[in-house]
Amino acid sequence: xxxxxxxxxxxxxxxxxxxxxxxxxxxxxxxxxxxxxxxxxxxxxxxxxxxxxxxxxxxxxxxxxxxxxxxxxxxxxxxxxxxxxxxxxxxxxxxx
Amino acid sequence: xxxxxxxxxxxxxxxxxxxxxxxxxxxxxxxxxxxxxxxxxxxxxxxxxxxxxxxxxxxxxxxxxxxxxxxxxxxxxxxxxxxxxxxxxxxxxxxxxxxxxxxxxxxxxxxxxxxxxxxxxxxxxxxxxxxxxxxxxxxxxxxxxxxxxxxxxxxxxxxxxxxxxxxxxxxxxxxxxxxxxxxxxxxxxxxxxxxxxxxxxxxxxxxxxxxxxxxxxxxxxxxxxxxxxxxxxxxxxxxxxxxxxxxxxxxxxxxxxxxxxxxxxxxxxxxxxxxxxxxxxxxxxxxxxxxxxxxxxxxxxxxxxxxxxxxxxxxxxxxxxxxxxxxxxxxxxxxxxxxxxxxxxxxxxxxxxxxxxxxxxxxxxxxxxxxxxxxxxxxxxxxxxxxxxxxxxxxxxxxxxxxxxxxxxxxxxxxxxxxxxxxxxxxxxxxxxxxxxxxxxxxxxxxxxxxxxxxxxxxxxxxxxxxxxxxxxxxxxxxxxxxxxxxxxxxxxxxxxxxxxxxxxxxxxxxxxxxxxxxxxxxxxxxxxxxxxxxxxxxxxxxxxxxxxxxxxxxxxxxxxxxxxxxxxxxxxxxxxxxxxxxxxxxxxxxxxxxxxxxxxxxxxxxxxxxxxxxxxxxxxxxxxxxxxxxxxxxxxxxxxxxxxxxxxxxxxxxxxxxxxxxxxxxxxxxxxxxxxxxxxxxxxxxxxxxxxxxxxxxxxxxxxxxxxxxxxxxxxxxxxxxxxxxxxxxxxxxxxxxxxxxxxxxxxxxxxxxxxxxxxxxxxxxxxxxxxxxxxxxxxxxxxxxxxxxxxxxxxxxxxxxxxxxxxxxxxxxxxxxxxxxxxxxxxxxxxxxxxxxxxxxxxxxxxxxxxxxxxxxxxxxxxxxxxxxxxxxxxxxxxxxxxxx
Numbered sequence: 001x002x003x004x005x006x007x008x009x010x011x012x013x014x015x016x017x018x019x020x021x022x023x024x025x026x027x028x029x030x031x032x033x034x035x036x037x038x039x040x041x042x043x044x045x046x047x048x049x050x051x052x053x054x055x056x057x058x059x060x061x062x063x064x065x066x067x068x069x070x071x072x073x074x075x076x077x078x079x080x081x082x083x084x085x086x087x088x089x090x091x092x093x094x095x096x
Numbered sequence: 097x098x099x100x101x102x103x104x105x106x107x108x109x110x111x112x113x114x115x116x117x118x119x120x121x122x123x124x125x126x127x128x129x130x131x132x133x134x135x136x137x138x139x140x141x142x143x144x145x146x147x148x149x150x151x152x153x154x155x156x157x158x159x160x161x162x163x164x165x166x167x168x169x170x171x172x173x174x175x176x177x178x179x180x181x182x183x184x185x186x187x188x189x190x191x192x193x194x195x196x197x198x199x200x201x202x203x204x205x206x207x208x209x210x211x212x213x214x215x216x217x218x219x220x221x222x223x224x225x226x227x228x229x230x231x232x233x234x235x236x237x238x239x240x241x242x243x244x245x246x247x248x249x250x251x252x253x254x255x256x257x258x259x260x261x262x263x264x265x266x267x268x269x270x271x272x273x274x275x276x277x278x279x280x281x282x283x284x285x286x287x288x289x290x291x292x293x294x295x296x297x298x299x300x301x302x303x304x305x306x307x308x309x310x311x312x313x314x315x316x317x318x319x320x321x322x323x324x325x326x327x328x329x330x331x332x333x334x335x336x337x338x339x340x341x342x343x344x345x346x347x348x349x350x351x352x353x354x355x356x357x358x359x360x361x362x363x364x365x366x367x368x369x370x371x372x373x374x375x376x377x378x379x380x381x382x383x384x385x386x387x388x389x390x391x392x393x394x395x396x397x398x399x400x401x402x403x404x405x406x407x408x409x410x411x412x413x414x415x416x417x418x419x420x421x422x423x424x425x426x427x428x429x430x431x432x433x434x435x436x437x438x439x440x441x442x443x444x445x446x447x448x449x450x451x452x453x454x455x456x457x458x459x460x461x462x463x464x465x466x467x468x469x470x471x472x473x474x475x476x477x478x479x480x481x482x483x484x485x486x487x488x489x490x491x492x493x494x495x496x497x498x499x500x501x502x503x504x505x506x507x508x509x510x511x512x513x514x515x516x517x518x519x520x521x522x523x524x525x526x527x528x529x530x531x532x533x534x535x536x537x538x539x540x541x542x543x544x545x546x547x548x549x550x551x552x553x554x555x556x557x558x559x560x561x562x563x564x565x566x567x568x569x570x571x572x573x574x575x576x577x578x579x580x581x582x583x584x585x586x587x588x589x590x591x592x593x594x595x596x597x598x599x600x601x602x603x604x605x606x607x608x609x610x611x612x613x614x615x616x617x618x619x620x621x622x623x624x625x626x627x628x629x630x631x632x633x634x635x636x637x638x639x640x641x642x643x644x645x646x647x648x649x650x651x652x653x654x655x656x657x658x659x660x661x662x663x664x665x666x667x668x669x670x671x672x673x674x675x676x677x678x679x680x681x682x683x684x685x686x687x688x689x690x691x692x693x694x695x696x697x698x699x700x701x702x703x704x705x706x707x708x709x710x711x712x713x714x715x716x717x718x719x720x721x722x723x724x725x726x727x728x729x730x731x732x733x734x735x736x737x738x739x740x741x742x743x744x745x746x747x748x749x750x751x752x753x754x755x756x757x758x759x760x761x762x763x764x765x766x767x768x769x770x771x772x773x774x775x776x777x778x779x780x781x782x783x784x785x786x787x788x789x790x791x792x793x794x795x796x797x798x799x800x801x802x803x804x805x806x807x808x809x810x811x812x813x814x815x816x817x818x819x820x821x822x823x824x825x826x827x828x829x830x831x832x833x834x835x836x837x838x839x840x841x842x843x844x845x846x847x848x849x850x851x852x853x854x855x856x857x858x859x860x861x862x863x864x865x866x867x868x869x870x871x872x873x874x875x876x877x878x879x880x881x882x883x884x885x886x887x888x889x890x891x892x893x894x895x896x897x898x899x900x901x902x903x904x905x906x907x908x909x910x911x912x913x914x915x916x917x918x919x920x921x922x923x924x925x926x927x928x929x930x931x932x933x934x935x936x937x938x939x940x941x942x943x944x945x946x947x948x949x950x951x952x953x954x955x956x957x958x959x960x961x962x963x964x965x966x967x968x969x970x971x972x973x974x975x976x977x978x979x980x981x982x983x
Contacts, residue, residue: 015123033127034150036122038158045162062127063119 003039004067004075007049011066014040015057041064048074111170114773118160153452170492174499182503188472192465194553195673195871199461200677201515202864203454204547208520210451211543213443219292219438227433229406231383235699236426237792240685244383245368246565247430248286249375255409255512257402258391260292265368265387266360267903268638269340270834277834279638281361282340284368292392293357298770300334300349303367310369314345318351322363341362341640342834358439380413381423382684389718391434403432426699445936446857453606453864460602461870464875469501470588471882473562482726492569497563502555509551513544534842541627561591582973592879593771597919599875600960603868604923605930605951610861610947612931616938617851617858625677625847626781628717631668632810632843633817634676635824637835639805651709651731657809658710658728662828666815671712675704678846685793685898687749688765690758703744703793704783707802713739713778715810716843721745723755723776731800738772743780744793759795761802771832772797785850787939796960817842853952857937869955873963881967884974891971892979901972912964919954927952 005087006012006020017040018033043049048071067075098163124145131141146152160166163482182189205528217223231241248263255261264285270277287303290296298320304313316338318327327333328348337344345366368387371377393402414420442445473480484493566590600982644650654672675681684702694700713725726739739758758771772795780791799807810829814821825837840847884891891904930942 014119015126032122033148034120034152034155034160037116037155038162040161041116041162060122063115064124066533 003036004048004071004078007067008072011064013054013062013064015062017065018057030089032096043071049069055081100933108712109165113160113947116156116345116926117852120149120152120155124152125189136890138712146951150371155421167495170495171499174496175503176498176882177502179266179501185472191874192504193469193508193511194460195464195874196505197511197515198456198867199454199463199797200551201519202867203458204512204524205515205519205542206447206451206454207546208516209523210447210545211514213378213440214447216359219354219448222392222438222793224257224434225395226436227388227393227399227402227432228292228388228438229387229430229657230434231381231430233423233426233428233491233700236686237701237790238426238702239685241381241386242383242385242387243389243430244380244387245370245375246377247383248378248389250380250413251378251409252405255402255405257394258395260288261391262286262289262292264357266362268838269364269366270342270638270640270836271338271340271364273339277836277856278495279836279838280363283357283360283362283368284366286368288350288456289365291466293389295343295352295355296391297349298352303351307367308369310371312367312369314343315343315348316339316340317349319346319351319355319363319365323350332532333610338364338616339368342642343879358435358652370810373969377413377417378419380417381428388965398433398688399432406432421464421580442853446853449937450857450860455611456602457608457864457867457871458601460606460741460871461597462554463595463602464878465504465560467599467875468594468878469558469562470565470592470595471878473497473565474588474882474886477566484567493566494559494563497566498556498559501559501562502552502869505551505555505558506548509548509554513547514550516547518541526582559633562868565591571685582671589883590671593915596875596879596915597922599872600916600919601922601926602955603865603872604920604928605867606947607865607952607955608923608927609930609934610858610865611952612934612938612941612945613858613861614856615945615948616941617854619940620851620854623782623786625678625786626718626779629843629847631814631817632715632812633716633809633822633824634679634810634839634843634846635807635837635840636679636808637828637837639807640836641805643834645830647803648799650805650807651800654709654799654803654807655728657828660831661824662710663809663810664814664820664823664827666820668812668814669711669714670809670811671708671710671715672799672807672809673709674707674799674802674807675783676716676808677781678785678807678811678841678843682791686762688760688762690760690771691749701747701792704793705794705797705802707799707804708796709799711822713795713809715812716781717812718778721777721779723774725776725778726796730798733798736770736772736801737775737798738773738777739776739796741778741780741791741794742794742964743791745777747793747949762798772801786847794951796875807876810843854937854939872956873959876915876960877913877967879915880908880964881970884908884967885912888974888979891974892976895974896977896980904974905968905972908968909964912960912968916957920956923952924949 002021003017006017006024015033016037018036028054040049040051044065048068049065050068051063051065054062054064058091125147127145128138128141131136131144136144149155203769203982220226228823230243231247232239233241243263245263248261250792251258252261264283266281266283268279268281271280272278272685285306287308290302297317300317303315307315318333318338323329323333327336329335333347333350336347338347339345387906391402410428414424416424480493500979535595556895639650639653644653658670658672661667685700685705686700687705708726709731710728711725713720721742722745723739727739730737740754745752748754749757754774754777756774758773760766760771779794781794782788783794809824811817811820811824821840824840828835828837888938895901895902927949928943931938931941935943
């Protein structure tokens with residue numbers, strides 16, 4: 001879901017995504033960067049993102065990923081689910 | 097869309113791999129550059145980047161798995177390696193493949209027969225609606241008397257359960273112009289015969305009602321084959337004439353191609369003609385077994401319903417019938433059976449027996465295979481343990497095992513398919529014509545599919561114990577030398593020993609079955625037929641109505657025939673009879689003995705009645721017990737005489753003195769002048785089967801007083817009977833050029849042919865038993881030699897400590913004998929059960945036939961001892977120094 005969120009802002013290459021997640025989560029998530037790639041491939045296999053080779057800012061070859069229409073929809077669904085979940089848990093925790 | 101994308105990754109594998117490698121490399125490069133920019137030196141920068149990234153190889157592996165199809169690649173690799181490792185141990189591979197192919201092939205061939213005969217429905221539309229019925233008089237000793245014409249005319253249309261009813265009679269006719277005649281099988285049928293079967297004629301029409309009278313002109317319906325071969329497939333065939341039995345018959349119809357009624361070879365069909373007297377109520381129970389009835393059940397009617405309706409109909413018909421009481425006492429009934437069931441009833445137990453035997457063989461072969469595989473797995477246990485320690489997953493191990501067993505099973509299965517196809521062809525060639533329903537054995541794709549699926553399933557099933565073994569291989573122990581104490585070793589050993597015991601038991605049962613069948617066969621063959629059967633030639637002649645319409649004409653023919661044949665060189669005696677023993681026909685009738693009062697609870701008794709001429713008794717070699725034989729002169733005498741056999745005499749006159757008594761043909765006394773006086777008593781001849789227990793009794797009348805259109809010539813010679821065949825044929829043709837002699841066989845051949853139904857299964861059982869023995873030997877030898885190899889270290893230690901080689905050898909021998917004993921005990925139980933199941937096929941052999949069982953035990957012990965001796969000897973030859981040092 002996080003990858004989808006990151007890509008929502010626009011297309012990005014692999015290490016850019018890793019940087020972004022690290023930054024947005026304020027360093028809470030620092031997983032091994034390599035584990036990003038299996039996730040990327042899985043999302044691609046499910047048709048929510050697509051990729052193509054391009055040139056990065058510093059003139060290096062890189063593979064760029066971006067959301068598909070289906071991916072956008074998936075992001076909405078997952079975000080809504082997450083919000084509902086967070087709300088419910090929040091209610092329970094604060095109720096007592 | 098998803099699926100296609102996934103599918104496309106299959107063949108773009110290399111491209112995608114390169115792509116991914118490139119992408120990851122670029123990522124690492126980027127991080128490295130960032131690290132250098134942050135101030136690290138190049139080596140550190142790279143190292144830090146890699147650490148941050150994670151395990152590159154694992155990531156790639158994961159990514160590939162996400163892509164999917166990994167299992168396919170993996171299976172492909174597994175298969176390749178399995179093939180290579182199998183190729184490296186040719187002895188094992190060849191044994192395993194041969195075992196599989198043989199067992200599978202045998203099962204397939206036999207299943208083809210079972211399928212064709214028992215499982216496939218009759219080739220008529222809605223075949224399960226077809227039934228047959230016949231009159232039975234069990235208490236009189238007549239089990240199947242067919243149906244009578246009266247039955248047909250009375251039941252037709254009056255029994256609501258049947259939408260259609262029909263009768264037929266098989267016979268032979270002589271077709272063709274004078275001098276160029278040949279015999280054809282033909283059938284006489286009632287008009288709705290074909291419509292009852294649901295068969296539409298290809299050309300023309302079925303018979304009409306008036307064509308069933310004697311007055312109507314001759315008509316015939318021909319088969320498609322006959323039309324093509326003899327009538328040149330003439331499209332204008334309707335209306336053409338065919339000369340049959342000397343009379344012209346008009347062709348009124350042609351049957352569709354492929355039509356065959358059950359196992360009949362008939363090519364020509366005639367209307368079943370009869371006169372009003374034959375259809376009268378008095379002839380209701382005079383079917384004689386020649387006429388058979390079939391019917392089609394109405395839609396939704398069950399056989400039980402039809403049965404009750406027929407019973408009610410019979411009851412209604414018996415009101416006012418003078419014979420009814422006698423028939424009821426004889427146990428008269430008309431059972432209704434499914435046509436298919438009735439046809440296969442005699443072969444069914446036999447086929448099932450043979451199929452079970454083949455199945456047993458398959459089981460033994462499978463057990464052998466698993467055992468061999470287990471032995472193989474245990475020799476590679478260490479390697480497997482090491483690989484699991486290094487991280488091979490469970491799935492991986494199972495996948496490997498599955499690949500090997502499936503490969504073996506599939507290749508073996510293909511071999512089995514080939515053998516099965518060949519075997520089916522072989523069976524069809526050898527005994528295709530003896531199978532009921534005239535089935536054509538063919539190895540069709542359905543069978544092949546079943547076989548292939550079975551082979552694959554087999555591969556999967558045999559993988560289970562092997563995979564279990566490999567996974568359980570206790571790592572620590574397996575990594576050290578193979579020790580007897582390891583749990584996996586123990587459990588596997590028990591499994592292997594259990595399998596060997598099972599094999600021995602199964603082989604025991606198969607061999608015992610073969611022994612029982614063989615003993616049964618021998619016992620039957622040892623029964624005397626009642627006459628001396630050597631050097632007798634017999635043949636059948638059909639006398640057509642046209643030239644031999646009267647008793648006198650027939651008598652003249654037989655007298656002339658006997659006269660001519662009697663003068664041929666080498667002929668000792670010649671005679672004629674309306675039937676001979678083991679001819680395959682067995683019509684029974686009843687006679688009334690003058691002065692014999694039937695006890696009230698005893699039913700009418702049927703017996704055989706034959707008309708004889710010439711020196712029949714001498715030709716057949718029947719012994720004379722009292723009085724005299726019939727002679728040729730008796731046929732011409734006004735005084736009526738007859739001869740009976742001992743069984744008949746014993747039944748009616750227990751104290752003896754049968755000679756001088758009189759009897760009448762038929763179930764009622766008649767005119768005084770029609771009575772026959774008994775002038776002689778002869779020995780009892782077995783009429784239908786050597787294993788006949790009931791002797792119904794036979795009455796021999798002079799041919800002049802009991803002639804028939806079908807006669808048998810019997811010639812005893814002092815030269816080999818075959819050489820007289822030509823002579824007989826030419827003699828008959830000299831008298832009447834239109835008459836061929838059919839069914840020319842020596843009496844010994846007739847008797848041998850009657851034993852075929854006993855001989856074939858015995859033969860098959862012996863073959864199966866032999867294979868089972870071979871497989872058991874291989875299995876026992878394999879297990880024992882592996883045990884020896886496994887315990888070399890232990891043997892070395894014991895020998896070093898002072899054990900004698902003999903002791904070591906004896907220990908292994910004892911192991912083998914223990915397995916043998918357990919197997920034989922189980923086998924004994926199994927043999928007893930099998931013997932009970934087979935009772936209907938055995939003759940004079942009880943389920944626990946000690947001589948057979950003992951000899952099977954002896955054979956098994958001797959063979960197994962041999963198989964045990966070699967490994968045991970090898971155990972004694974172990975050099976302790978070598979064994980101790982090696983692992």
